[in-house]
Amino acid sequence: MLVLTRKVNQSIMIGDDIEVVVLEVRGEQVRLGIKAPRNVTVHRREIYDAIQKENLMSAQTQPEDVPEAPPKAGSVKSAS
């Protein structure tokens, strides 16, 4: 991994058209600004990871675990 030291308001370029600016450093938190072309998606890593995990879990769902159509009000009432 490339490691660079930057100060507030300094930035790095990734390729020709992606710029990451350090906007603010406050204690343990760093605010970053990202300038990128519209076709580049930028997401927090933990959200990306959570979605990837859900996609994999969804694909592991087994047809035999799928419930029949959900119980309807009528059927619940008649059972009581």
Add this chain to the structure above:
Amino acid sequence: MELETTRFGTIKVEEDDIITFPEGLVGLSRYKRFVLIPHGGDSPFCWLQSVDEPSFALFVIDPWFFRPDYEVVLSDSEAERLQMTEDTLKAVFVTVTIPPGQPELMTANLLAPLVLNLSTRRGRQVILDDERYQTRHPILEEMVRHASAQEVA
């Protein structure tokens, strides 16, 4: 064409049935072509079966089936990527996970819906910028409540 699948055996699909996700799914860019297979009967669920990988099928549902107030707000760049305008015929699905043997713990990923442009048959998994939605939203209760509301109506 005939499509081999792990869950459904060999199924017949038309080229026109194929929905292409040009960038794949979030974190799974290798799966790009899918067909939608209804779970069957009265079930609101469907499977998005990969055309390229027989064993890969996402379990999905139309989110409005249990969340009539669900909102998908696409950014301009997302709409552009999907070549969508307000008039475009579209469909939205969310992935559903059932832990093995525990359907009562079923959850849906409301944060990252699959948005389909039905005219171009292209799709994209969009990450919403909306704090109301999460990746593991329990849905069974809402499904029952919604079904009851429909029954009453």
